[in-house]
Amino acid sequence: MISVFIEAFRASRILxxxxxxxVQKAVLLAALGRAAGIPSRLAFAKIRNHxxxxxxxxxxxxxxxxxxxxxxxxxxxxxxxxxxxxxKNLCEKNGLPTxxxxxxxDAILPEKDLKGEPYxxxxxxxxxxxxxxxxxxxxKISEIVGPEKQPWLDKDHEGKI
Numbered sequence: 786m787i788s789v790f791i792e793a794f795r796a797s798r799i800l801x802x803x804x805x806x807x808v809q810k811a812v813l814l815a816a817l818g819r820a821a822g823i824p825s826r827l828a829f830a831k832i833r834n835h836x837x838x839x840x841x842x843x844x845x846x847x848x849x850x851x852x853x854x855x856x857x858x859x860x861x862x863x864x865x866x867x868x869x870x871x872x873k874n875l876c877e878k879n880g881l882p883t884x885x886x887x888x889x890x891d892a893i894l895p896e897k898d899l900k901g902e903p904y905x906x907x908x909x910x911x912x913x914x915x916x917x918x919x920x921x922x923x924x925k926i927s928e929i930v931g932p933e934k935q936p937w938l939d940k941d942h943e944g945k946i
């Protein structure tokens with residue numbers, strides 16, 4: 786679902802597709818939080834994925850993501866982080882703990898997998914944003930996959946929005 790086109794980052798489009806990558810999921814979750822009356826913003830971090838699949842490593846040439854997206858919600862007077870990146874089935878399939886959000890503590894991607902081996906390392910956290918910093922995201926994506934990358938929906942519609 787990686788894309789450098791703004792249409793791929795509209796909450797309504799992401800909801801319609803029923804899928805997306807971390808930034809798209811964060812955009813949708815922020816919109817849902819706001820619709821429920823919860824102050825919401827987008828947060829970004831440079832992360833290192835110690836369990837990155839080989840096929841993704843071959844595309845990226847590194848195990849570092851410079852624009853991992855997640856959310857922050859203003860709850861009881863404090864901003865609490867939540868990463869809605871992987872669903873329960875994907876976590877179980879890959880031996881990863883699910884991210885549990887209790888509304889009080891940060892719920893970001895875990896440092897270790899279920900075997901206790903290194904998984905995600907938050908290398909650098911960037912200042913949060915009220916809205917999607919699209920040009921920054923598009924620049925980061927373009928560096929890896931080129932300036933014309935469109936999302937794929939399925940094998941028959943690859944690259945079509």
